[in-house]
Amino acid sequence: MSDPLHVRLEQLLALGRTPEALAAAEALATELARQGQPLRAIAVCRVLLQLEPAHTRTPQLLADLYAKPAPGAPAPTPGAAALPRVPLFSELAREPFMSLISVLExxxxxxxxxxxxxxxxxxxxxxxxxxxxxxxxxxxxxxxxxxxxxxxxxxxxxxxxxxxxxxxxxxxxxxxxxxxxxxxxxxxxxxxxxxxxxxxxxxxxxxxxxxxxxxxxPVFSALPPAQREALSHIFELRTVEAGRVLIEQGQRGDALYLLLSGQCTPLFRRPDGQETAFPPLREGDVFGEISLLLGQPATATVRAQTPCHVLRLGREPFEQYLSGQPGIRAALMRLGTERLLHISKLLAGGRAVHEGDSRVSTQLRPRVSSHCFTNAGTPSRRVG
Incomplete structure (x- = not known):
């Protein structure tokens, strides 16, 4: 198997629906599956299904080796237990596993x-x-x-x-x-x-x-791995429609937010009822920390300017998992203090708000690594 896999697949497709192509594809998929290379085997299996849609042996083999065993199923055959589990795929039972393979491209x-x-x-x-x-x-x-x-x-x-x-x-x-x-x-x-x-x-x-x-x-990476894992189960992933208010000025904050995508606008309401809009919060921004840390009403309203994805951590888990962590608490306090100082200067000076005026400095203002939640899908050259 000196040729890269994509070359092997293109060669198989070039042969068309011939007995030689079908036999070669099935043999290659079987070899890769038994060698512990399930993703490569799935890719070959998908090409095989393009050549012969009614083919069932290879999907069944992959499911037998890598799908989630059914309750009461017999022990794996010798050598099968050493095969790697496939993230996502190995969480599925046999029939759903085969169905998922059938729609991968x-x-x-x-x-x-x-x-x-x-x-x-x-x-x-x-x-x-x-x-x-x-x-x-x-x-x-x-x-x-x-x-x-x-x-x-x-x-x-x-x-x-x-x-x-x-x-x-x-x-x-x-x-x-x-x-x-x-x-x-x-x-x-x-x-x-x-x-x-x-x-x-x-x-x-x-x-x-x-x-x-x-x-x-940067704020959460200081937590030990075990605590990060615990947090991953209690953070809520929410989709927020444009115009929705996440934090209301004057109300006690009930959560810490991390903005994954979209924009939110902080608004300060003056005693005369007029609102001052500050530069929008963007991907990677944390907000809601001031009210949680200080136990005071929120200093500004935060409204979704566009449809957004946010991570939300409620007050109770925040206090349980984060407030007792000196490093996390210090980082959030710096973030909140810097934000308050900027707001105070802007309001006291009566200046127009420009991009960057009320932003926390680069050292204090975390950004989420984009590859963590990059979306996928553009036209490309298909294999088949």
């Missing part, structure tokens, strides 16, 4: 070709089978910057399976890439028949999203 990308374009609406998620990609984000000045690289076995684009929202970054092939794409509409069709598919896929991506955000965010 193998996609081939040349070096420099985008899998995802920043700003486009996301409707699918990817898992990388072969190659490497770079996560690229446009900075405030408009110049692109590579934030991170992802390798084989990485999942990305998870927010696209929760709701349609703009891509937060581009994902570009660094070398020739083979990926499996899961469209939300196709997943929904399978979930209509097997509810466990939708539940498992969404739970998997939600847990990954939360774990990645907490690990990469």
């Amino acid at each position: 193998p996609r081939s990308f040349a070096p420099g070709q985008p899998l995802i374009n920043e700003g486009e609406t996301g409707r699918s998620s990817f898992v990388l089978v072969e190659g490497k990609v770079n996560v690229v984000r446009k900075m405030d000045a408009g110049e692109p910057r590579t934030l991170s690289s992802l390798g084989e076995g990485e999942f990305f684009g998870e927010i696209a399976l929760v709701s349609e929202s703009p891509r937060l970054a581009s994902v570009v092939a660094d070398q020739h890439v083979l990926a499996l794409e899961l469209h939300r509409t196709r997943m929904d069709r399978i979930a209509f028949k097997y509810a466990s598919v939708g539940d498992t896929v969404r739970a998997f991506y939600r847990e990954r999203l939360l774990a990645n955000v907490l690990r990469s965010h």
